[in-house]
Amino acid sequence: MLDPEGIWVHPQELCACGSTAESALEKGSRRDVTRARTSLFSFRFHKWQNNRFMSFLQLPEVVKISMESSPYFQLVSSNNAYRVLLPGTSAPVRIRFTPGKGKDYSHKLVCTTARERIVVPIRAIGAQTILDFPDQLDFSECPVKHSSQKTLLVRNVSNRAVHYQLSTQSPFSVVPATGTVGAGDTMQVTVGFHALTTGDYSGSLCCHTGEESTHTELHAEAVELNIGLSTNAVAVKTTFITMSNHQTMFIENRSNVTAHFQWKAFPTEEGENREKRRQCRFLRPWSEMWQENLTEEEKSESETGSCEDHTALLSNTVLEEIAKVQQDPMLFSDDIFSIEPVEGEIGPNCLAEIKVTFKPIEALEYRSVAYCNISGCESRLPLRLKGHGKGPLVGLSCHTLNLGNVSVNTPHVREVQLINLGAIDAPFTYISSNANVGFCFKFAPTEAIIAPGGTQTIQVSFSATVVGTFEEEFQFSVAGSPRSAILTIK
Structure with a gap:
């Protein structure tokens, strides 16, 4: 801060340089004496300082002290005054400084003698804008893939308002980035740290005020927390198609930090980004096709006198679709398996119950993998999912129907029952057969739906047209089941 009352000018270096001047004088070099003395009189002044002249000659010296007119600097004594310096003595020079801003x-x-003219630069340093940031900020150990923050209380120790700009490098961050702090006021600055991989990190927090820049060293170490899955595989029991079953597992947070989790479709963030790029490339052919259609529309509108900027509309539509792709969190999504909740938080030393639901659409074995992205764990944790879909289960009251001896061209009627042994409806269809003597048989009904636990009576009509023995298989296909119900008649 500049003192409004004045400045005393007194360079302490002057006496220390006496030997240099004396040696120059002994050599009789007038130029060397001037250079030695001039070097003694170049100073910066922050407060009142005293300046003294000292004679190194063997005879008295007359010195004229003068200063150009200035509204800020004035000699306390008369301007253009002469002083006599005896050998080895000194005389103070007082300068009053009155700052405007x-x-x-x-x-x-200007100091003039009979031998030389010495110009002494005078500089007064104004008050600097200073924000008292620390030299270093250490985050110590922080969970990986977790946002850690430290808040600084920063004071403006200067006598005027300061406009500042703050910046740093990833994985560090700072808010606010810009602002103004009044003289003597304080502000809160929040420095964040969010690393995606474990390891030691360092950076710099730069504060730029327009006059100068200060730097605070930043240090942090990203570490993994004691967080994991109760199991890495879930096998859901066999489930009828169109129905569902579920199994539960847990995410275990054995740390003292709240963890955030998301179930992802890809094992890495790089995989997600590749998929997003693929989807964005997929939008380009559609964009070209839309452009062709819009060109035709524009031609038609120009003929009717109407005009609309379809190109801008197309551009905005494509950009919106691309933005949706970029913002997609790529959470786990599957037609057969579902996970609830798909994201959430786990408190310190707590468990999160996860429900895995299996809903098959075909009688197949299904497999999938979901990846749990948890703050505090560098890699995503895989959870392997498995389930078996089961179709309708239909059985016969008897698998073999023995007709015995029958007469040719004589109608015979028998009955069998189809039984639904499963928990879902069983639609069936008789598959006609013309092999061997299959054309001699008729079944009624040929199709129907059997309710769970229900039965369907099938009438079997037979009229032999040839003589001999036979054994024939007849199939009833059940929708959704890989196996048919087979009736053997002989």
């Missing part, structure tokens, strides 16, 4: 000022003091 808190800025830097400069002026010149």
Whole structure:
């Protein structure tokens, strides 16, 4: 801060340089004496300082002290005054400084002798804008893939308002990035750290005020927390198609930090980004096709006198679709398996119950993998999912129907029952057969739906047209089941 009352000018270096001047004088070099003395009189002044002249000659020296007119610097004694310096003595020079604003000022003091003219630069340093940031900020150990923050209380220790700009490098962050702090006021600055991989990190927090920049060293170490899955595989029991079953597992947080989790479709973030790029490339052919259609529309509108900027509309539509792709969190999504909740938080030393639901659409074995992205764990944790879909289960009251001896061209009627042994409806269809003597048989009904636990009576009509023995298989296909119900008649 500049003192409004004045400045005493007194360079302490002057006496220390006496030997240099004396040696120059002994050599009789007038130029060397001038250079030695000039070097003694170049100073910066922050407060009142005393300046003294000292004679290194063997005879008295007459010195004229003068200064150009200035509204800020004045000699306390008369301007253009002469002083007599006896050998080995000194005389003080007092300069009054009256600043107008808190800025830097400069002026010149001229000292003239019979031998030489010495110009002494005078500089007054104005008040600097200073925010008292620490030299270093250490985050110590922080969970990986977790946002850690430290708040600084920063004070403006100067006498005027400061406009600042703050910046740092990833994985560090800072808010606010810009602002103004009044003289003597304080502000809160939040420095964040969010690393995606474990390891030691360092950076710099730069504060730029327009006049100068200060730097605070930042240090942090990203570590993994004690967080994991209760199991890495879930096998859901066999489930009828169109129905569902579920199994539960847990995410275990054995740390003292709240963890956030998401179930993802890809094992890595790089995989997600590749998929997003693929989807964005897929939008380009559609964009070209839309452009062709819009060109035709524009031609038609120009003929009717109507005009609309379809190109801009197309561009906005494509950009919106691309933005949706980029913002997609790529959470786990599957037609057969579902996970609830798909994301959430786990408190310190707590468990999160996860429900895995299996809903098959075909009588097949299904497999899938979901990846749990948890703050505090560098890699995503895989959860392997498995389930078996089961179709309708239909059985016969008897698998073999023995007709015995029958007469040719004589109708015979028998009955069998189809039984639904499963928990879902069983639609069936008789598959006609013309092999061997299959054309001699008729079944009624040929199709129907059997309710769970229900039965369907099938009438079997037979009229032999040839003589001999036979054994024939007849199939009833059940929708959704890989196996048919087979009736053997002989």
